[in-house]
Amino acid sequence: MRIIPFCKMLIIVVIMMVTACNSGKKSQQEQTKSAQASVEENWIPLFNGKNLEGWQIKFTGYELGYNLNNTFRVEDGLLRVRYDDWDDWGGQFGHIFYDGEFSHYRLRVEYRFVGKQIEGGPGWAYRNNGLMLHGQSAESMEIDQDFPVSIEVQLLGGNGKNERSTMNLCTPGTNVEMDGILIEQHCTNSGSETFHGDQWVSVEVEVKGGEVIRHFIEGKEVMSYEKPQLDPREQYYEKLLPADGNKIISQGTISLQAESHPTDFRKIELLILEE
Numbered sequence: 001m002r003i004i005p006f007c008k009m010l011i012i013v014v015i016m017m018v019t020a021c022n023s024g025k026k027s028q029q030e031q032t033k034s035a036q037a038s039v040e041e042n043w044i045p046l047f048n049g050k051n052l053e054g055w056q057i058k059f060t061g062y063e064l065g066y067n068l069n070n071t072f073r074v075e076d077g078l079l080r081v082r083y084d085d086w087d088d089w090g091g092q093f094g095h096i097f098y099d100g101e102f103s104h105y106r107l108r109v110e111y112r113f114v115g116k117q118i119e120g121g122p123g124w125a126y127r128n129n130g131l132m133l134h135g136q137s138a139e140s141m142e143i144d145q146d147f148p149v150s151i152e153v154q155l156l157g158g159n160g161k162n163e164r165s166t167m168n169l170c171t172p173g174t175n176v177e178m179d180g181i182l183i184e185q186h187c188t189n190s191g192s193e194t195f196h197g198d199q200w201v202s203v204e205v206e207v208k209g210g211e212v213i214r215h216f217i218e219g220k221e222v223m224s225y226e227k228p229q230l231d232p233r234e235q236y237y238e239k240l241l242p243a244d245g246n247k248i249i250s251q252g253t254i255s256l257q258a259e260s261h262p263t264d265f266r267k268i269e270l271l272i273l274e275e
Helices: 006-040
Strands: 055-059 072-075 078-081 094-102 104-113 128-135 151-156 168-170 174-178 181-183 201-208 212-217 220-230 252-258 263-272
Touching (some): 094 263, 252 263
Antiparallel strands (some): 072 078, 078 263, 094 252, 151 168, 174 181, 174 220, 201 212, 212 220
């Protein structure tokens, strides 16, 4: 019988362990890729590229369902916000709501700003739109209400010269916490770069009920906050406060805005997350 020297045996054992470890890593990587592929298959397109099926429109001063001056429309496979049929801006803010309410999800959107702002539009609304999340229902809005009570992921475009972040936070009728501190100011800027011109911008929002919300641009996190909640200072607080008195907002509607500047959306997709 041939006896293998101790050193040579030790080397063989080490090689076998390394091989097994690499094999395990490869298997784990393959499983991860498989899981990621499976997740990708579960993205739900909220916009079908053909029409506004599944969406409902609300403009300030008008009943639910009235699409003022054909502002929200579908052209060339895009969901467009347009003002070519308007004479001037009359303070009539619009929102288009997707059906249903959502709690734990990722929202993926591609948008761009185009053309000129309508004459008379507010200065702050230049190249301005928003993803209104955890919002009240369209049916519950008052006839003259400008914005749904919601968490707004603010979309902004640059003017070609100055810095202007996008994927900011605004809070119509709401507050949030950051690092345990209640944030009561209306808007808080993200750490994003500025996007000038008519370029497409790809963004995502991760929403985990009433716990945490994160903003991403091209896969990079630019903002996060916790405990979205109703603001007791606002006029619709009592109306929207649930019977149990819990002001934390754990679910709500998703809507897009019409705030006086033409905007295009070519992708609006939702991935439901486990609670």
